Amino acid sequence: xxxHLLRTFVTVVRRRSFSAAAEELGYTQSAVSQQVAALEADxxxxxxxxxxxxxxxxxxxxxxxxxxxxxxxxxxxxxxxRAAAGPAGRLTVAASPLALVPAxxxxxxxxxxxxxxxxxxxxxxxxxVASGDADLGFVDGIAAxxxxxxxxxxxxxxxxxxAEEELAVILPERHPLARGRGLALAGLxxxxxxxxxxxIPVERLRxxxxxxxxxxxxRYDGHDLRTVLNxxxxxxGLALLPAPVTAGASPAATLxxxxxxxxxxxxxxxxxxxxxxRRRPSPGLAAGGRSYGGPAPQRSSTxxxxxxxxxxxxxxxxxxxxxxxxx
Numbered sequence: 001x002x003x004h005l006l007r008t009f010v011t012v013v014r015r016r017s018f019s020a021a022a023e024e025l026g027y028t029q030s031a032v033s034q035q036v037a038a039l040e041a042d043x044x045x046x047x048x049x050x051x052x053x054x055x056x057x058x059x060x061x062x063x064x065x066x067x068x069x070x071x072x073x074x075x076x077x078x079x080x081x082r083a084a085a086g087p088a089g090r091l092t093v094a095a096s097p098l099a100l101v102p103a104x105x106x107x108x109x110x111x112x113x114x115x116x117x118x119x120x121x122x123x124x125x126x127x128x129v130a131s132g133d134a135d136l137g138f139v140d141g142i143a144a145x146x147x148x149x150x151x152x153x154x155x156x157x158x159x160x161x162x163a164e165e166e167l168a169v170i171l172p173e174r175h176p177l178a179r180g181r182g183l184a185l186a187g188l189x190x191x192x193x194x195x196x197x198x199x200i201p202v203e204r205l206r207x208x209x210x211x212x213x214x215x216x217x218x219r220y221d222g223h224d225l226r227t228v229l230n231x232x233x234x235x236x237g238l239a240l241l242p243a244p245v246t247a248g249a250s251p252a253a254t255l256x257x258x259x260x261x262x263x264x265x266x267x268x269x270x271x272x273x274x275x276x277x278r279r280r281p282s283p284g285l286a287a288g289g290r291s292y293g294g295p296a297p298q299r300s301s302t303x304x305x306x307x308x309x310x311x312x313x314x315x316x317x318x319x320x321x322x323x324x325x326x327x
């Protein structure tokens with residue numbers, strides 16, 4: 001299938017309009033209609049109902065494949081162009097806000113490659129790495145000690161664990177549970193929570209707690225940790241965060257209580273693009289760069305060294321990462 005025709009089809013479905021798709025893509029409406037008709041002729045199937053604009057069953061099935069296909073097309077293009085350009089001494093890093101733990105920021109040391117660091121949503125990190133828009137990605141999330149993070153299925157390589165931290169519940173200082181020595185997440189299901197998707201989404205809390213209301217009264221769509229903490233202090237809801245990030249950052253009107261149950265950690269994983277880092281795992285990491293068996297450490301101290309990109313055909317590497325984990 002022609003990727004240009006596929007992209008047009010996806011845009012028409014997303015915009016639910018041929019004219020809106022034409023405006024977004026910079027085509028005439030008749031050109032968009034012709035491209036969709038050409039895709040239908042190629043497959044011998046009707047993919048769209050015209051009035052109203054909606055995918056048929058065949059069109060819905062094609063949509064399931066379209067995203068990964070277009071993403072891999074972009075990745076292949078970026079890979080070839082980067083390889084042909086030769087070493088550039090530049091590195092583009094995509095990271096979710098809570099993924100930038102000290103071990104990672106120290107790795108981007110002065111005198112190394114020129115780094116462009118993008119703070120993006122958690123779901124966008126894997127997509128940017130898979131498409132070649134970023135050379136390297138760092139994504140965070142909460143998981144059981146033996147489980148990998150749940151990443152979008154966009155064709156990105158498996159993640160390599162680079163850090164783990166304990167979790168804590170952040171509460172206003174006058175909250176009745178603020179003086180506890182440890183809190184169970186299930187016991188907080190009826191509490192009011194701050195909805196901050198860029199940090200730890202409330203939907204994920206419901207998953208790991210096995211259900212519960214986890215009511216929200218305030219939504220924050222930004223990436224600033226201090227704003228989250230100030231919203232908690234003002235009574236807009238509780239938050240679950242990595243314990244170390246709140247040290248020295250929490251306002252006086254909040255208290256931090258360790259999460260006692262279920263057994264969860266905040267994990268950061270590294271994703272490498274088509275020309276991403278060659279990974280040399282430490283003995284604690286299993287073959288392939290992942291180590292999820294056995295008990296997890298309370299805190300993982302990881303050092304990374306990022307060096308200038310190279311486009312060696314053998315290494316196919318844009319950076320070198322050396323990891324040593326002190327469990």
